[in-house]
Amino acid sequence: MKSGPIGIASVALFTLVLASSIASAQAPQKAPAVVNPPPTAQDWADIAKLPDWSGVWNPKISDQDAQVKTNPPPWNEAAAKKIAKMFAEEKAGRPFLVFSNCLPEALPSWMLVTHNAMEILFTPGRVTMLGESDGNRIRRIYTDGRDHPETSDPTFHGHSIGHWEGDTLVIDTTDIVPEAPLAVSEAAGLPNNGDMHVIERIHLADKDILHDDLEIIAPNILTKPWKTTRIFFRQRARKFDIVEGVCATGDLVERVNADGDHVFVPVQKSEWGHTTAVPAK
Amino acid sequence: MRYVLKSIGAFAVLAMMAGGISQVAAHHSASMFDFTKSQTLKGKVVEMRWVNPHVTITITGTTNPDEAPGDWLIETTSPGNLVRAGGWRRDALKPGDEVEVTFHPEREAGKKSGLLQEVKQVSTGEVFTANIRDQEKPGLE
Numbered sequence: 001m002k003s004g005p006i007g008i009a010s011v012a013l014f015t016l017v018l019a020s021s022i023a024s025a026q027a028p029q030k031a032p033a034v035v036n037p038p039p040t041a042q043d044w045a046d047i048a049k050l051p052d053w054s055g056v057w058n059p060k061i062s063d064q065d066a067q068v069k070t071n072p073p074p075w076n077e078a079a080a081k082k083i084a085k086m087f088a089e090e091k092a093g094r095p096f097l098v099f100s101n102c103l104p105e106a107l108p109s110w111m112l113v114t115h116n117a118m119e120i121l122f123t124p125g126r127v128t129m130l131g132e133s134d135g136n137r138i139r140r141i142y143t144d145g146r147d148h149p150e151t152s153d154p155t156f157h158g159h160s161i162g163h164w165e166g167d168t169l170v171i172d173t174t175d176i177v178p179e180a181p182l183a184v185s186e187a188a189g190l191p192n193n194g195d196m197h198v199i200e201r202i203h204l205a206d207k208d209i210l211h212d213d214l215e216i217i218a219p220n221i222l223t224k225p226w227k228t229t230r231i232f233f234r235q236r237a238r239k240f241d242i243v244e245g246v247c248a249t250g251d252l253v254e255r256v257n258a259d260g261d262h263v264f265v266p267v268q269k270s271e272w273g274h275t276t277a278v279p280a281k
Numbered sequence: 282m283r284y285v286l287k288s289i290g291a292f293a294v295l296a297m298m299a300g301g302i303s304q305v306a307a308h309h310s311a312s313m314f315d316f317t318k319s320q321t322l323k324g325k326v327v328e329m330r331w332v333n334p335h336v337t338i339t340i341t342g343t344t345n346p347d348e349a350p351g352d353w354l355i356e357t358t359s360p361g362n363l364v365r366a367g368g369w370r371r372d373a374l375k376p377g378d379e380v381e382v383t384f385h386p387e388r389e390a391g392k393k394s395g396l397l398q399e400v401k402q403v404s405t406g407e408v409f410t411a412n413i414r415d416q417e418k419p420g421l422e
Contacts, residue, residue, distance in 0.1 A: 058365060062414050067372075094387040095310030105308065115308065115413055116334075117361055133308075133333045158298065183421045187310035208419030217320065233419040240365055245333035247308075253330055267337075272307030273355055275337045276394060 036144070039124035047122050049121050049204075051167040056132075056240050057210055058117040059233035064230070068184050071228055079190050079221040086188040095187035099271050102247035104136045106156040106180035107173055108198045109214050111230050118232070119242055126161055127169060132246040142170050148174050156180055158198070168203040182218055193220035208234035253278050295301070308334045311356075314385040314396040321343050322382040322395075324352055329374045333359050338374060340382060356386055357397040357411045365416040367399075367409045380401040 038274060075083055086096045099105055116133035125144030131137025141160040148159050158176035162169050176196045183189025197217040205211040210232040217225045251265035268277035324342015363369035363398045374380065380402060384395035399410045 002290065040386065058416055060417050061415060090310055093313050093315075097309055097310045099308045115364070116359060116364065133359050149325050185310065186308050187312065196355045233417060235365065235419065235421055237420075237422050238363075245359065245361065250334050252332075253328075270313065272313045274311075274313060274394075275330075275335065275354060275378040276392075278328065278337065278339055281328070 002172045025066070030134050035187075036125065041126060047124060049120055049165070052189055053122070053206075053210065054117055055115045056235040056242055059114050060231035060233065061115055064185075067228060073182065073184065073216070073226040075190075077220055082190055083184075083188055084187060088187075090187040096270050097271075098181050098183045098186055098189040100273070102134065102136075102250070104156040105183070107158050107176055108200075108214055108216055109181050109183040109189060110137060110139075110157075111200070111214060113185055113189075114226070114246075115186075117235070117240070117242055130242065132242045134246075134247045138208065141169070143153040143169075145178065148172075154178070158196075165200045165201075165275035171200040173197075173200070178220075182216065182221060190221050192218045195219050203231075205231075210234065241254050250275075255279070255281065284375070291347055309330050311385075311396050313387060313389075315388045316385050318386055319383055319398065320395065322354070322384060323407045324350055324380065324382075326351065326374045326376055326380055328376060329361065331360050331371050336360060337362060338382075338400070341376040342380075342382075353360050353381055354383075354394040355397045355400075356394065361407070362413060362416065365421060367411050367415070368411050369409050372406075373409055374400065374402075 048069075056061050071275050077225070086203045089096055104110070110131060111120075114131065116131060116168075118129055118131045118137070121128040121130070126143065127141040127143055129139040131143070136156075138152075139157045139160060141162040143162045145163075146161060148161060153159075154175045154177040156177055158173040158180075160173040162170050162171040164170070174197055176192065176198070179190035179191050180193035180196070182196070195218075199215040199217075201213040203211055212230045212232070214230065215225050215226070215227050216222070249264070251266055251269060253267050255265050256262060257263050265279060267279065270276050285288050321344075322340060322342050322344050324340045325338040327341055329339075330337045334360065336357050338357070340353045340355060341348045341350050342353060355365065358366070360371070361372075382395075382400045383398040386392070386395045387400065392406070397411045399408055401408045
């Protein structure tokens with residue numbers, strides 16, 4: 001059987017349509033990429049209108065201590081039992097290591113129980129908090145109007161979006177890893193076990209005093225949201241500038257090996273976390 | 282030098298066998314120390330580890346003049362806190378410096394370690410403290 005011109009044209013047209021449909025199935029329409037636009041001169045000028053949070057901020061540890069008794073979290077029954085046991089163990093000289101393995105103190109515990117300083121940087125569309133002591137203490141707070149991501153990608157410090165209400169920075173944080181502790185001290189704290197939500201209002205309470213008013217919603221360990229304020233003092237002396245601090249070096253000591261290379265070798269630690277012996281040089 | 286590395290390796294293995302490496306560095310509570318007791322150690326600095334989160338100082342000395350000197354391990358807070366709260370510098374204590382340390386001993390008797398309260402450089406009389414709550418005001422100088 002011979003194919004006439006119409007038959008050949010029909011086959012060609014069918015092939016074209018088929019190829020076209022396969023191609024469209026293989027390459028779905030892409031949503032346009034969301035880009036972070038370069039800051040404008042006006043964006044930088046707007047930064048200058050924000051309150052001055054420069055300098056180094058160190059925490060009021062005595063108030064952290066006091067709130068352990070005066071403003072405890074509303075632990076649920078199971079959590080309260082575990083926390084009571086931790087306090088008993090600490091009192092007996094066997095403190096639980098809430099922050100083991102040099103993992104970040106994470107949110108909100110960094111703000112709640114830190115003994116170390118932090119600094120806060122403003123750039124267009126973002127506030128960045130950098131912590132002393134751990135190289136991995138960093139919070140990125142997006143102030144560019146974005147929302148939380150549709151697909152959760154949990155991290156130690158969560159996903160933070162912020163906006164200014166006058167001179168107060170309001171921060172909403174979700175997507176925190178369930179393992180991140182809600183801690184009231186270095187020896188008492190529990191994994192949040194998921195679905196934690198933290199709302200903060202950070203503002204100057206005085207010329208050199210910063211308050212972080214926190215509301216912590218942790219439905220798997222608390223019976224209701226917990227509100228607390230944490231206090232930080234400003235230092236401007238240059239000798240107090242934050243320097244690099246790497247938590248893992250606490251497990252190590254500098255030595256020179258047989259090849260003449262400078263290396264780190266382990267020190268001996270107790271199960272409570274303190275150093276018990278350092279290898280001789 | 283080979284001996285040094287061998288010793289370090291053996292030490293590391295021993296430390297791991299002792300279970301000291303599985304739970305590693307952390308910002309930890311100091312409740313293993315007895316805050317109701319205070320002792321004085323006189324001796325010479327062997328080494329100061331200026332590290333986060335806790336600085337440690339190895340000192341060869343004794344708390345009792347009738348006893349032979351031994352190596353003591355004194356722990357304290359982080360470098361940043363020592364600078365702000367106690368006026369420390371990285372070179373505040375150097376190997377060979379003669380010092381007097383006041384410290385809280387470990388609760389467990391017989392351990393040659395403790396939590397530093399203050400250390401005095403004998404040659405200069407300079408004193409360095411370590412109370413992290415002493416930095417609770419703005420504008421420190």
